Amino acid sequence: MVSLKVLSLLTLLGITTAQNATLRYMPFGDSITEITCWRSLLWEKLQTTEWASVNFVGSGKNENNCKDTKYDRDNEGHSGFLAIDIANKNQLDGWLKTNPADVITMHLGTNDFVQQNKPVADVITAFTKLVGTMRTHNPKMKIVVAQIIPMGIGSYNTKIQQLNAQIPTWAAGLNKTESPIWVVDQYTGFSGSSDLRDGVHPNASGDQKMMNVWYPGLLMALAAAKADQGTTTAVKFIA
Ligand SMILES: *[C@@H]1O[C@H](CO)[C@@H](O)[C@H](O)[C@H]1NC(C)=O
Ligand SMILES: *[C@@H]1O[C@H](CO)[C@@H](O)[C@H](O)[C@H]1NC(C)=O
């Protein structure tokens, strides 16, 4: 029989180890996630916090010549991809199988409108499937979803605004205590003329704005993921 003293020591060790386990964060999206520099700015900002050890994960390492040799470039940004296609082809399933995550940010929908003028409702349906995939892989996935940035070209912002307007209600409807969804607004305050380098992708000013908007959402998600790790392991050791 294990003595009470040993048992509580084991519990203590369990909690301590779990709280220091590395959290895995997947930046998920299209080219606005892949060939940009907000991930570099975000990583650099995290280095000054308790979240310095967070592991960025994903199958790609592309960026936009960010001139930052230190940051963790791993990401799941896929240039040109539609939310609808990623959902229909079950691509996120494979990506999360290869790179499991505790926390994920999603900025998607731009290509659905810019490339194929898809209906807003179909993008929302795709989002629902993607959230389902995230939770199949990790029932406690902490999810941050962006209301997406405006375009500086064409008249795509009408549909982008319609999508963005629907995201908060959609997210609230899927919200779960163990797998919260936080919505961050990447549209408001982002200029289609002075924050984009080519009418589509953020320049230095846009990258900075995107990082500033992701940051508080990501911190909430990381804190929730860390809190989980403590309780899960503690329960395991006590049982
Ligand atoms: C674990 O994290 C705590 C603070 O969260 C810190 O005090 C402790 O030194 C860390 N332990 C290890 C082994 O890194
Ligand atoms: C989801 O729930 C969390 C609390 O667990 C809350 O902070 C967040 O704002 C909710 N998200 C939405 C979209 O209502």
Ligand SMILES: *[C@@H]1O[C@H](CO)[C@@H](O)[C@H](O)[C@H]1NC(C)=O
């Ligand atoms: C961003 O790009 C726009 C033109 O696309 C330009 O007006 C602006 O000065 C640029 N800002 C930065 C910080 O690169």
